[in-house]
Amino acid sequence: MASTVCGWCGDRTHMIPVSKPIRVPALFKDVYTAAFQCSNERCQRLSVGTVRREGRYTAPEVEMPKELSLEWEPRTIRRPEFPNVPEQIAVTASEAHACLSIEAYRGAVALARAVVEATAKDKGITRGPLVAKIDEMHQQNFIREITRQIAHEVREGGNEIAHGDLADEPMPPEDAEAIVALMDEILEEVYQGPARMLALKQNRLDREQRNTAKQNGTQSSP
Ligand SMILES: [Zn+2]
Incomplete structure (x- = not known):
């Protein structure tokens, strides 16, 4: 049965075929497309599954739902949030993930x-x-040494983008994923980790203050 992450609800679900596969005109390949319904009770919305294959099906209605890799519309678009990162930087980081997806x-x-x-x-x-700049961020203790080293290893792909050689160079998915993961790590070390630690510290101070107030309250009562 066709299973995927539903582009509507984001759950991994089974997709139930609700239309006959339609064979559409295409060059070189045989392309079939069909409507499927999300099996998540709370969703049940329709997605379109498409398969490109060499040669026609003999029984499309039986064979197509058994395909393991269909292309799905709508797709799941990831837009993670970065709550402790300055807003404009956070929005851009979220868009980088949307592009990956x-x-x-x-x-x-x-x-x-x-x-x-x-x-x-x-x-x-x-x-x-x-x-x-990445070296300097490490110098000033914003990022770890290992992160600086990895930035040096993955920077080549990124530099091609900056130098406008983009159209000449392939951009393998693994390289793009590594560069976005590095971005995530830098945001974690510069903003999110420190924000969590500050919150812990603040909690402790608040607790101490409450305890002191309580003790004072006990002492002053008759
Ligand atoms: Zn769904």
């Missing part, structure tokens, strides 16, 4: 670079190429 790899990499540039600028680091 629709396989717009060059777009994802270009945005991920913009996010790292903006993060450095937010911390007052504005000089030199991106890689120098």
Whole structure:
């Protein structure tokens, strides 16, 4: 049975065929498309599944729902939130993920670079190429040594984007995923981790204050 992450509800569900497969005109391949219904009780919306194959089905209604890899519309578009990151940087980071989820790899990499540039600028680091800014972020203890090293390893793909050689160079999905993962890690180390630690510290101070107030209250009561 066809199973996928439903583009409407985001759950991994079984897709139940609700229309006969239609064979559509296409060059070189045999392309079939059909309507499917999400089996999630709370969703039940329709998606279109499409398959491209060599040669026709003999019994499309039986064979097509058994396909393991259909293309689905709508797709699931990931837009994660970055709650402790300055708003404009957070929105751009979220868009980098959205690009990844629709396989717009060059777009994802270009945005991920913009996010790292903006993060450095937010911390007052504005000089030199991106890689120098990443080194400086490490110098100033915003990011870890391992993160700096990985940034050096994955930077090549990103640099091609910046230098406008984009159309000449392939952008394999793994490279784009690595660059977006690096962006996530930098946001984690610069903003999100410290924000969580500050919240812990604040909680502790609040608790101490409450305890002191309680003790004072006990002492002053008759
Ligand atoms: Zn659904």
